[in-house]
Amino acid sequence: MTTVNDFASPVRPTWCTGCGNFGIWNALKRALARLDLAPHQVMLVSGIGCGSKLPDYTHANGYMSIHGRTVPVATGIKLANHGLKVICTHGDGDAYAEGLGHMMHAARRNIGLVDIIQDNRIYGLTKGQYSPTSDQGRVSKTSPWGSFELPVNPIALALAAGATFVARSWSGDITHLTDTIASAIQHRGYALVDVFQPCVTFNRINSYEYYRPRVYKLQEEPGYDPTDRIAAFQRAQEWGDRIPIGIFYQVEDRPAYEEQVPALKAGPLVKQPLEKLRPGQIEALRAEVI
Amino acid sequence: MTTNNMTIRLGGAAGDGVESNGAGLCLALARGGLHVFGLPDYHSRIRGGHNFYSVRISDQPLYSHEEPVHLLLALNEETIHRHRDKIVEGGAIVYDSGQVQDLPLHRKGILALPIPLSEMAKEKAGTELARNTVALGVAAGLTGFDPAPIESVIRQNFARKGQTVVDGNLAASEAGYQEGQKHAADFPFKLKTIPDAPPRLVLNGNQAFAMGALAGGCRFVAGYPMTPGSPVLEWMAAHAADYGVVTAQVEDEIAAINLIIGAGQAGVRAMAPTSGGGFSLMVEALGLAGMTEVPIVVYEAQRPGPSTGLATRTEQGDLWFVLRASQGEFPRIVLAPGTIEQSFEAGWRAFNLAERYQCPVIVLSDHFLANAIRDVAPEALDFDAVTIDRGELLSQAELDALEGDYKRHAFTESGISPRAIPGHPRAVYATSSDEHTEYGHIEEDAENRRRMMDKRMRKLEAAVKEMRPPALYGPQDADFTFVGWGSTYGPLREAVDRLNAQGKLANMLHIVDVWPFPTEPTAQMLAAAKRVIAVEGNYSGQMADLIRMATGHQIADRILKYDGRPLSPEYILENVTRKA
Numbered sequence: 001m002t003t004v005n006d007f008a009s010p011v012r013p014t015w016c017t018g019c020g021n022f023g024i025w026n027a028l029k030r031a032l033a034r035l036d037l038a039p040h041q042v043m044l045v046s047g048i049g050c051g052s053k054l055p056d057y058t059h060a061n062g063y064m065s066i067h068g069r070t071v072p073v074a075t076g077i078k079l080a081n082h083g084l085k086v087i088c089t090h091g092d093g094d095a096y097a098e099g100l101g102h103m104m105h106a107a108r109r110n111i112g113l114v115d116i117i118q119d120n121r122i123y124g125l126t127k128g129q130y131s132p133t134s135d136q137g138r139v140s141k142t143s144p145w146g147s148f149e150l151p152v153n154p155i156a157l158a159l160a161a162g163a164t165f166v167a168r169s170w171s172g173d174i175t176h177l178t179d180t181i182a183s184a185i186q187h188r189g190y191a192l193v194d195v196f197q198p199c200v201t202f203n204r205i206n207s208y209e210y211y212r213p214r215v216y217k218l219q220e221e222p223g224y225d226p227t228d229r230i231a232a233f234q235r236a237q238e239w240g241d242r243i244p245i246g247i248f249y250q251v252e253d254r255p256a257y258e259e260q261v262p263a264l265k266a267g268p269l270v271k272q273p274l275e276k277l278r279p280g281q282i283e284a285l286r287a288e289v290i
Numbered sequence: 291m292t293t294n295n296m297t298i299r300l301g302g303a304a305g306d307g308v309e310s311n312g313a314g315l316c317l318a319l320a321r322g323g324l325h326v327f328g329l330p331d332y333h334s335r336i337r338g339g340h341n342f343y344s345v346r347i348s349d350q351p352l353y354s355h356e357e358p359v360h361l362l363l364a365l366n367e368e369t370i371h372r373h374r375d376k377i378v379e380g381g382a383i384v385y386d387s388g389q390v391q392d393l394p395l396h397r398k399g400i401l402a403l404p405i406p407l408s409e410m411a412k413e414k415a416g417t418e419l420a421r422n423t424v425a426l427g428v429a430a431g432l433t434g435f436d437p438a439p440i441e442s443v444i445r446q447n448f449a450r451k452g453q454t455v456v457d458g459n460l461a462a463s464e465a466g467y468q469e470g471q472k473h474a475a476d477f478p479f480k481l482k483t484i485p486d487a488p489p490r491l492v493l494n495g496n497q498a499f500a501m502g503a504l505a506g507g508c509r510f511v512a513g514y515p516m517t518p519g520s521p522v523l524e525w526m527a528a529h530a531a532d533y534g535v536v537t538a539q540v541e542d543e544i545a546a547i548n549l550i551i552g553a554g555q556a557g558v559r560a561m562a563p564t565s566g567g568g569f570s571l572m573v574e575a576l577g578l579a580g581m582t583e584v585p586i587v588v589y590e591a592q593r594p595g596p597s598t599g600l601a602t603r604t605e606q607g608d609l610w611f612v613l614r615a616s617q618g619e620f621p622r623i624v625l626a627p628g629t630i631e632q633s634f635e636a637g638w639r640a641f642n643l644a645e646r647y648q649c650p651v652i653v654l655s656d657h658f659l660a661n662a663i664r665d666v667a668p669e670a671l672d673f674d675a676v677t678i679d680r681g682e683l684l685s686q687a688e689l690d691a692l693e694g695d696y697k698r699h700a701f702t703e704s705g706i707s708p709r710a711i712p713g714h715p716r717a718v719y720a721t722s723s724d725e726h727t728e729y730g731h732i733e734e735d736a737e738n739r740r741r742m743m744d745k746r747m748r749k750l751e752a753a754v755k756e757m758r759p760p761a762l763y764g765p766q767d768a769d770f771t772f773v774g775w776g777s778t779y780g781p782l783r784e785a786v787d788r789l790n791a792q793g794k795l796a797n798m799l800h801i802v803d804v805w806p807f808p809t810e811p812t813a814q815m816l817a818a819a820k821r822v823i824a825v826e827g828n829y830s831g832q833m834a835d836l837i838r839m840a841t842g843h844q845i846a847d848r849i850l851k852y853d854g855r856p857l858s859p860e861y862i863l864e865n866v867t868r869k870a
Contacts, residue, residue, distance in 0.1 A: 011731050040715040045552075048723070055720040056732050061712040062720025063555055064732070065548065066578050072545040076552020076560070079536050080510060081713060084556070105541040262531035263509070270557040270711060272534055274507045274678060281533070282673045285501055289493040290321075290668075 002038050004029045009059045020197030020208075021051050023171030024118055028089070029058065030174070031182040043084045045074040047094035050125045051118030051197065054089045068098025071106045074113050082258045083268045085185055087114040093123050096132040096152050103154075103192070107161035110189035111257040116181065117154065117192070120199035121206050128202040135205075155236035155248055158192045159229060165191035166232065166249045170215060171198060172208050176245065183247060189256040196245075211243070218246035226250045294324060294349040296479040297356055298429055299373060300422065301342035302365030304335050311422040312343025313663060314443045315429075316492050319347055320665040321439035323487025327352040327780075328663035329856070334517070334601035340368050347481060352664065353629070353780035357860045360479045361432065363425040364390070365407070374400070380478045384428050384470075386421060401476050403428070410465050415458030427463035431470020435481040437463065491666050495633040495659035495777075498671065499589060500525040502637020503561055504533055505676045508587070510560035511537045512549035514568060517601055518657040519591040522563035543568035547575040547588065554584040557683075557711030559641045563589040566608045567598065573615045576650055578723050580620025583699065583707070583746070585644035585651075585681075592656040594854045603854030604657035606776055606827040609836065612652045613805055621647060621749045624805035626654040628779030631670050632802055633659065638676045643756075646681035647749045648706060654804065656827065658856040659777035682708045684717070692716040697728040701741060705748030750806045757803040759811030764790065764797030770866065771819035773845060775801040775833045778825050778857055785862040801833065813841040823847040823866065827857055 007029045015021045032042060039060040046052035048067040055062030061084070065073040070090040078086045088095075095103055095117045106113060122140070123129040130140040130147045133154070137146040158166045165187040169180040177195065184191035196215075198207050218224050218235060221244075225231060232249035258264055266272055277285070298315065302308045309330045316328040327346040333339035346355050359376040362369065364385040370393065377383065379399045387404035405428060411420035423444065430437050441460055448456045493501075500522045513523035527537040536553075540546050543564055550560035564572065569590045579586045590612060594605035612624055623643050627636040636653050644651040684692075689710060696717040700707040707728075710717035721730030725739050733739075760773070764786045774782040782798050789796035799815055816822060816837070824834035824845045831848040838844050849865040851857050 038715065039718045040713055043556075043712060044720065053732065056722065058720070059718060060720070061718055062730075063552070063582070064720065064722035064724065065551070066574055066723050069544065069548040069575060069578075072540065072548035073552040073555075075538075075540075075545075076510070076512070076549035076554075077556045077712075078552075079538065079549070080553035080556035080558040080560070084713060101541055102545055105545070261536055263534045263536045266534065269509055269534075269536055269553075270713075272509070274509070274559070274680075276676055276678060277505050277533075277673060282505075285504075286491060286668050286671065289491045289497065290489055 002033050002036055004033045007032060007039060007059050009057050011056050013057045014053065015050060016201050018200040019050070020120060020171035020199065021054065021118055023174055023177060024051070024089070024116065024195055024197060025054055025057065027174050027177035027181055028087070028116070030178045031185060034178070034182055035185055037085055041085060043077055043086045045070050045077065045086060045088050047090040047099065049091035049094050051089060051091040052094060068094055069102070070094055071099055071102040071113065071115065075106060075111050078112055079258060079261065079264070079269065081268045081270045082112065082264060083271070085114070086112070087116065087185070089116045089118060092117060092119040092121060092131045092133045096154060100132070100152065104157065104161040107158050107163035107190050107192070109257040110162070110164055110254050112189055114181070114184045114191050114193065117194045118197045119154070119194050120197045120203055122199050122203040124199050124202050153236060154192065154194045156233060159232055159236060159249055163192055163249070164189040164251050164254055165247070167192065167247045168194045168196070168245045170196035170211050170245060172211055176217065180247065187250065188252045189254060214241060214243045215245045216242055218244050218248065291478045291480060293480045293482055294347060296360035296481070297344055297346045297358060298361045298363065299342055299344045299359045300363040300365070300425065301340065301369030301373060302422070303337065304333060304339045304341050305337040306341070306365050307419065307422045308332070308341040308343050308365070310447070311426060312345060314447055315345050315426055316663050318439040318443045319345065319481070320490040320492045321442060322436060323484030324348065324481065325350060325352045326492065326663065326665050327355050329355040330661050332602050340372060342369065342373065349484060354784045354859055355662070355856070357858050361429060363429060365422060365425065382432065382477050384425060401473070403473055405469055410469070411462050414461035414465050420459055420462040423459045423462040424466035427466020428470035431467040432474055432477045433479060433481040434474055436483045437467050439483070489668060491668055491671060492663055493630060494661050494663045495627070495630060495655055496521045496591070496661070497525060498630045498633040499627070499637045499653065499655065501671060502634035503587070503641070504529060504535070505673055506638025506641045507559045507678045508561050508641060509535050510550060510553040510558045511535060511563065512540055512546040512560070513563050514540060514543050514546055516565045516568045518593060518660040519563040519565045519568065519589060521660070522589055543571040544575065547572040547586070550586045551575060551579050551584050554579070554586045555582070555712070559645070561587040561589060563591070565591050565593050566595050566611070569608070569612065569615070577616035577618060577620060579650045580616070580622060580746070581723050582721050583648040585641070585648055587640045587644055587651050587653065589653045589655065591660040592654065594852070600854040602657070604777070604827060604856050605852060605854065606656055606778070606832070607829070607852070608654065609804070609828070609832040612654060613836070619743070620746060621649045621753065622805065623647065623649065623651045623753060624654060625651065625802060626776035626804050627802055628659065628774070628776050628800055630664050630666050634671045635675070636802070642677060642679040643753070645683065646679060646706070647753050648681065648709060649749060654776060656777050682706050684708050684710045689714040689717055695729060698730045699726060699728050699742065699745070701728060701745050704752055705745045754806035754808065757806055757808040759808045760799035760801045760815060762797060762799055762815070765795055766797070768795040768797040769820055770794065770796040771822045772796065772798040772825050773801070773822060773833065773837070774798060774825045775804065778827060781857040781859050781862060782825050784859040785866070788859060788863060789866070807836065807840040809840045812837060813843060816841060816843045821847070823849060823869070825849045825857065825862055827851050
């Protein structure tokens with residue numbers, strides 16, 4: 001059995017005391033240990049931002065890429081070695097600003113990734129500009145008059161794009177977050193986990209105290225059916241005094257992208273032998289152009 | 291009478307099947323034992339406009355098209371207007387009398403043949419679409435070429451459309467052939483099959499590169515369609531299931547390069563084909579591959595910029611762009627093949643270089659090389675020479691024997707750090723686009739930064755030693771030395787041949803290995819040359835500037851072309867005469 005300690009890295013986090021990233025980090029390690037996954041079986045992929053440093057603090061395979069490109073890098077890794085559990089951890093700027101297009105296409109593809117968004121609804125590492133998930137009217141260094149844009153609705157967008165697993169959790173409830181991430185890791189296909197992550201330095205509005213009284217669990221709602229896409233869309237619109245968390249939507253009737261690629265029927269691409277072409281193959285290629 | 295030395299040009303609107311018939315004619319001629327060079331010229335549209343395809347034919351190997359036309363097959367009137375001035379004395383225009391009433395031809399010495407191509411097509415094949423087939427039949431009749439190879443190509447190309455379509459096109463071709471034969475006595479340019487000629491492959495640069503890449507172990511291709519690079523993605527997709535290749539058409543070129551970086555990091559030989567516009571989107575991630583030392587191959591088939599430029603035409607304008615693209619400094623390798631053979635070789639060699647030096651490799655092609663068709667001997671695609679050298683990649687046994695924490699970016703004398711494919715319990719590591727330690731951890735320490743930069747850049751010291759010097763073609767001593775790179779090879783080689791045939795001593799230096807630049811041998815070769823002229827398909831002479839930067843040698847004489855059309859032997863010679 002692997003344990004949480006198997007994922008301990010010698011590098012200490014540089015996150016602020018009280019940062020919501022600690023909760024996400026701990027929940028992820030717990031979920032991996034619960035599923036008995038070893039560090040070498042996991043690939044953590046991130047972009048740029050406070051949350052994207054998570055792979056540096058975790059003993060597992062990891063690749064910290066550039067801002068907004070977490071999902072395409074992870075897609076390449078998954079297609080090259082679908083034996084790995086490929087898990088993205090990146091922030092709302094990475095995922096929903098520069099990377100929003102990639103998220104939508106990953107959802108359409110149903111590529112087998114877990115996409116954990118450390119959604120603090122502010123830009124932290126660049127010190128306090130508003131983000132795509134900031135509320136409209138948010139006053140920040142780049143929106144001194146209050147932002148004009150509506151916030152993106154990642155749950156509704158993922159549903160619209162055809163995601164087969166759409167969930168939300170938050171850093172203040174490690175048990176719920178661990179359960180949600182564990183479910184995402186076991187899912188067949190693309191799994192979005194949007195995580196409310198309080199930023200104690202630059203977002204004094206969306207704090208632990210803000211979320212705690214507002215969030216409620218969809219699993220505890222009588223009759224809630226996570227295979228009902230329309231119901232999921234309706235819950236995705238709820239915002240304000242009551243904010244749903246949990247698995248909004250999950251179906252496994254669609255094959256993952258990697259299951260459909262002909263070349264991957266023989267197993268992970270990287271495990272397939274890399275040899276020179278055989279004489280018969282060479283003759284066949286030449287014959288195409290004679 | 292001239293035998294086996296002519297150019298046939300087929301012209302019409304987009305949608306008339308000009309390109310497929312031009313390529314089909316090339317294949318038929320090569321099956322008849324002749325050498326061919328086929329050049330498509332088309333507009334960026336699906337229907338209408340003006341497309342043409344030139345097929346040059348010889349009993350000697352060909353490396354270039356030529357500008358004079360001996361037989362023009364005009365499927366519409368515009369073709370006549372655009373190309374009649376290119377027709378040589380004694381040449382002919384075959385045109386569709388159903389479409390053109392009065393031939394607007396004002397030159398004597400050209401045979402004008404009004405033939406009801408559409409009507410014949412409809413009668414024989416049941417569709418006017420087959421008029422290009424009729425026209426090819428006329429060409430065979432006029433030139434006295436054996437119709438059998440043309441029929442074999444018709445059978446092959448129309449097979450998937452059913453026997454009725456095959457028979458219709460065979461009948462259309464036969465009718466055209468008979469019509470052409472009636473006028474054969476008036477047409478002095480003849481084509482004769484060479485009976486015992488060895489088999490020849492007929493392909494373009496894109497196909498050759500894709501084949502070379504597959505032979506070299508490319509197993510992952512991601513791309514977004516863009517002329518003229520996308521046929522490589524299409525070719526790989528067509529072969530994906532049979533050869534175990536993963537291909538993915540993704541949302542943009544940013545995704546494409548990041549996918550191949552992911553695949554490269556995971557241990558698979560990966561490539562993204564594109565053109566300059568797509569490469570522009572890839573620029574940031576190119577630096578990611580450089581920083582994290584991930585082997586990737588980017589195939590950049592240039593077209594004229596800036597911006598959309600001339601979408602279906604050619605230029606060599608991206609040289610400096612690919613040399614310096616992305617912020618900061620990191621090792622990269624740039625190859626610019628110039629022929630079918632070199633494109634094939636670059637296909638597999640790029641992957642070896644990428645893995646040996648753990649860095650991005652860019653293969654620069656262009657629309658001309660990517661699309662022009664040439665025949666080569668089967669051995670010219672030298673599969674025997676292909677090697678798969680994965681560089682310092684740790685084997686399973688070496689991974690099993692690892693002790694202590696694995697250092698992905700270990701400081702070594704060569705700068706190359708033994709690479710572990712993620713997935714082994716003894717080589718668990720994370721690396722970063724941030725500056726990092728030997729282990730891959732994010733690190734801002736000044737001393738570490740300096741050492742890590744030195745380590746990465748040091749890889750070029752070994753790489754430059756395996757960069758090939760410019761290849762000399764022509765006599766050792768010459769009055770004129772041309773310097774070319776990439777696709778200028780063919781037209782330049784022919785210009786050199788023609789000058790030498792005229793008694794003027796000329797040679798050429800052709801550069802394939804562009805970066806790291808082979809400075810020392812190039813400087814020596816240039817120092818020994820008398821009069822040096824750079825020949826490039828761009829506005830400023832980017833290679834000449836690079837040579838000056840690397841060697842200090844200023845090449846003031848430059849023959850440049852930036853009208854979107856490829857260099858031709860005639861264009862080069864005309865400019866030499868003007869300069870001399």
